[in-house]
Amino acid sequence: MRKILAAETSGSGVRKRRTQRPVSEFLVFEDVSKHYGAVKAVDHVSLTVKQGEFFSLLGPSGCGKTTLLRILAGFEQPDTGRVLLGGEDVTDLPPYERKVNTIFQSYALFPHLSVWDNIAFGLKVAKRPKREIKDEVARMLTLIQMEDQAWKKPDQISGGQKQRVAIARALVNKPRVLLLDEPLAALDLKLRQRMLIELDLIHDEVGITFLYVTHDQGEAMSLSDRIAVMKLGKIEQLGTPAEIYEAPRSSFVAAFIGDTNFFDGTVAEPLEKNSVLDGFLSVAVDKDYSRLKIEDFPDLECFNDKQIKEGEHVFLSIRPEKLRISRERPEPGPHLNVIEGRVEDVIYLGSQTKYWVRTGDYRISVIRQHSRFLLDEKPIRWGERVWVSWHADDGFMLEKYSEQDENLIQLPPEEVGETTESNQILVRAPAAGAVPAGAAGR
Amino acid sequence: MKAERRRKLSEWLVTLPSFLWLLLLFLVPTALVFAIMFKPATPYGGIGEGWTLATLRTLGNPNYPAIVARTLWLSVAATALCILLATPMGYYMARVSPARRRLVLLLVILPFWTSFLVRIFAWKVLLHPEGMLKHGLVLLGLIAPETSLLYNAYAVLLVMVYTELPFAILPIYAASEKFDFRLIEAAKDLGATSFLAFRKIFLPGIRVGLLTAFLMVFIPSLGSYVIPDIVGGPTSEMIGNKIAQRTFVDRNLPHAAGLSALLTVAVLIPMVAITALRRKESPKDALREEGV
Structure with a gap:
């Protein structure tokens, strides 16, 4: 050129x-x-x-x-x-x-x-x-x-x-x-x-x-x-x-461009200074954040730039790569949301691995970048209990939601293609031995 | 090597039937026509013994050049008119909805369901001096009452165009249907008006159809004799009429063969010339012409 x-x-x-x-x-x-x-x-x-x-x-x-x-x-x-x-x-x-x-x-x-x-x-x-x-x-x-x-x-x-x-x-x-x-x-x-x-x-x-x-x-x-x-x-x-x-404004934009997770919940009271939340959630310091009540989940925190009022129903979009997945429960930190789940599907994609984690009615998709040499680690496998966490800023409240747009979300392979074939991939993928050293991206 | 020979052999076997067909039904008869030309005629319509140049000399008859010229201009005119009418028709048929297209296609081939002769006689009725068309035109003041619509070269041309038109429409329609009309949009997008896009992009795009239409109309036109026989007069005789006359009336087969050979040569010369020109015009020469 x-x-x-x-x-x-x-x-x-x-x-x-x-x-x-x-x-x-x-x-x-x-x-x-x-x-x-x-x-x-x-x-x-x-x-x-x-x-x-x-x-x-x-x-x-x-x-x-x-x-x-x-x-x-x-x-x-x-x-x-x-x-x-x-x-x-x-x-x-x-x-x-x-x-x-x-x-x-x-x-x-x-x-x-x-x-x-x-x-x-x-x-x-x-x-x-x-x-x-x-x-x-x-x-x-x-x-x-x-x-x-x-x-x-x-x-x-x-x-x-x-x-x-x-x-x-x-x-x-x-x-x-x-x-x-x-x-x-x-x-x-x-x-x-x-x-x-x-x-x-x-x-x-x-x-x-x-x-x-x-x-x-x-x-x-x-x-x-x-x-x-x-x-x-x-x-x-x-x-x-x-x-x-x-900052997708609607569920369509969120799901059509890239992949995402949708959650629906009710806005609870804004988090005032020093209000202590029970258990693993952090201490809130800013009223820009609202608490969000989501069925099956502990209360979550969410950045509320749109000033959505208490009691209103909202939909939240979180990109898979903004979520972290770990075996151990992460240390509580400011504005950190943590939920527990079980790995339902895994696809190894070379530079990254895609997980689908089941929590209650939700199946959350998580992308993990392999920034370190994968073979030295013990990768998270199918069926393991894991913790998924994200920063409150990374959840984005949608102005418009349509249930149809959920169809645009990427599904685990077994629900798309042949069951037997994709199962094989799932079994093989997390096994470290099957990963060619060159592909692991050291 | 063996595989190569086998491939060659199977190629030969596949093309053999069509070769035989061409040889027995086209080449041999044509050669016979040329041969009979040099035979003497017998008084009872047969072919005599020995060889003679008598027929060749009669071809110098001053009547013939006029007839050959008339045959050529009528055929060229009929072909030109047919292509001129068939091109917009083919364009239209390629553009309309499939349902409408089927209907139009049916209408184009509908005349074939009626006998060729019946259709020509129908034209004779239409153009008859006592016919409706004549009366109508006279009433409208478009023609003088003494004008004859029948028995002249224009009547022959009209009926020839009528008869040959479907043979022009069908290949042009087939080519138009395969034409990518997005190219017309592209041409307009680049600044060409609709007419320019039609001329510069559509016409070259269907050139195979146009060429086929030309051959399908021009060659049968050259040999037509029924149409000038029925709707034409003594001033609109074509070479086909003369051949028929020599065969059926004069019972002089060598003369008929001579005229046929003349017609064949008349058709072959331009075709051979076109082929030769095409072969000479290799792609590289075409580029040099552009001057780059």
């Missing part, structure tokens, strides 16, 4: 955009809706994207993210609302009059044209001078490192190369927004990871606004400046990747 950087800095025009002051309301969707028959694909969505931003629309299939992208591209007309690009209303413009370009999931390279002609298509249509077309296409070919493949037809190049040609074909027109419709979905894992890095570099280099549509939370998290998580045609939450992961 070093080559790309060199090629780009020597190029003119594109780079200048970066030095422009970012316009905070560069791309605006204003109360946009789109129906297909009775189905609301997009339901009164309002959204603002900043100039130069890498913005992702993330959601499961049918959440309306692609429809929103197609509305911006001009392939769909919204039923209500309008789309503004750089202050100009583009709602009624046909696709060919919009300064946006799309990278399609299928790449949609023209099969009868060579790589060179594919990239030149937009410039030729715009009737740019021949000299300029030649220079621009050559520059793009350098950017995607395919100078020597210029005369191959799309069916003679690999998937990753097709992807790069699609990127070049769009970028050569210097669009104000580059639309990416699940551009990596058709690639295998290794290639996907490489293209992720390339996309990120290209975004840094050309500095134009990217609108990225994906159902893959990993892609969205690693690339985006901001993400809008969508569900059933509405934006469920909008924020930076960290905000969305760490």
Whole structure:
């Protein structure tokens, strides 16, 4: 990729955009809706994207993210609302009059044209001078490192190369927004990871606004400046990747992005200074924390930034990696919650192990990172009694809860696949002898 | 080596039936036609002994070039009109809902359920000087009462287009159905208007269908003789009519063979030329043309 950087800095025009002051309301969707028959694909969505931003629309299939992208591209007309690009209303413009370009999931390279002609298509249509077309296409070919493949037809190049040609074909027109419709979905894992890095570099280099549509939370998290998580045609939450992961507002966001545990309980009195809690729970010092009564559990502590009142029912989301698992009961500390349970399932994943711990009606999933050489330890096995603990700050109270979202939570293998096969894994996994030394990550 | 030989042998065995078929039913008859051309005719319609160039000399008859020219222009015009009508039709059929598509497809092949001759006679009734169409057009003032809709080259062209149209629609529809219409969106996204996307992306995308349609319409058109015989007049004779006349009326098989050979050569020359041009135009040359 070093080559790309060199090629780009020597190029003119594109780079200048970066030095422009970012316009905070560069791309605006204003109360946009789109129906297909009775189905609301997009339901009164309002959204603002900043100039130069890498913005992702993330959601499961049918959440309306692609429809929103197609509305911006001009392939769909919204039923209500309008789309503004750089202050100009583009709602009624046909696709060919919009300064946006799309990278399609299928790449949609023209099969009868060579790589060179594919990239030149937009410039030729715009009737740019021949000299300029030649220079621009050559520059793009350098950017995607395919100078020597210029005369191959799309069916003679690999998937990753097709992807790069699609990127070049769009970028050569210097669009104000580059639309990416699940551009990596058709690639295998290794290639996907490489293209992720390339996309990120290209975004840094050309500095134009990217609108990225994906159902893959990993892609969205690693690339985006901001993400809008969508569900059933509405934006469920909008924020930076960290905000969305760490502070999910709804059960859907919590469960769709990463994995999580849900608990439901009733808010009890806030913890005043010096109020001593019985047994193993700590001494509270701050009224930002509330006590939480959860069935089958000892009273827990929870950070209550939302000032939820006493007696109200709340749902709590705790990420598996925020939980600690241990054989011995941890020392009580400030704001530390501790519960006891029995290990019901274990999967060894190399860099980490995933446990499912049964306590009452709850099955809590816990991830343990292997920061030390595993073979020297005696790993926790299936059926052991363990203690699960977490800091009160790591539990997050949800504003919205839907029982359906529990289906998004990762289940133990035996409930997903074949019982016999996964049982074997479970028996084998915790046994230290079965772990190859190299994989243990010393 | 042994495996290689075996593979070769099985390849031969598989292609043998079609080779024999081609040889016995196409190549040998064509060769016979060319051979009969050089035989003398007998007064009772048979083929005489010995060899002669008499037939070849009659092909120089000044009537023939006009007939060959007319045959060519009628066939080219019919082919062009068919493809011009069939392309939007194929595009439409590939785009409509499957239910509607089935209906349209049925309508396209429906005429085949009626005899070819009956359909041409139906056109004769339609275009008849006392027919409804004529009266209607005269009433509307579009044509003069003395104009004849029948027995001219345009009537022949009209009925040829009517007859051949399904043979153009079907291959173009088949190609359009396989066409990835997301490419049209991609072209529009890159700034092409609908028309430009159609011309630059859709037409090259279905070029195999277009080529098939061309062959399916053009070649039968060249040999058509029933249509000009029924709806055409003396001024719209095609080479097919002459061949039929030599065979059935004059009972002069060598003459008929000579005209057939002429037609075959007329078809073969452009086809061989196209193939040769294609072979010459290797991908590398095409690239050099771009000037990079």
